[in-house]
Amino acid sequence: MVAFSLVLLGNEPQIQYSVDEVMDEPADYSGEVHLRGTVIIDSYDPASRQFTIGGGIHNLTIDASGSAIPPAFDEGRVVAIKGELSQVGGEWRVLASEIITGCPSKYEAE
Numbered sequence: 001m002v003a004f005s006l007v008l009l010g011n012e013p014q015i016q017y018s019v020d021e022v023m024d025e026p027a028d029y030s031g032e033v034h035l036r037g038t039v040i041i042d043s044y045d046p047a048s049r050q051f052t053i054g055g056g057i058h059n060l061t062i063d064a065s066g067s068a069i070p071p072a073f074d075e076g077r078v079v080a081i082k083g084e085l086s087q088v089g090g091e092w093r094v095l096a097s098e099i100i101t102g103c104p105s106k107y108e109a110e
Helices: 002-010 019-024
Strands: 031-039 051-056 061-062 078-088 089-103
Touching: 019 031, 019 061
Parallel strands: 061 089
Antiparallel strands: 031 051, 031 078, 051 061, 078 089
8 A cells, every 4th residue: 555655645646837837936846847848949059958948927047957958959949948947147047857849730720
């Protein structure tokens, strides 16, 4: 029974927040976070592996130096990010541990 409970606890779904939800009160989300946003056009710097994701109001810098960039990653696409939210030099940013993109065909008009 204990092992079964541990399996259930280990599989709890993690809440995914929008950029705007997180950036309204970023200190409340400091630490491990799972969020989604649209990659801002012309924000990806392959040399530093940083890019910006946006919501309707706020933007957030993502440091992908510790994460693989998925093949379907592209500016203008919605991505999900798992990582560590922290304040660096007065700016909030996420050190990504995982970047997830959706299937583009899922969003194309037929």
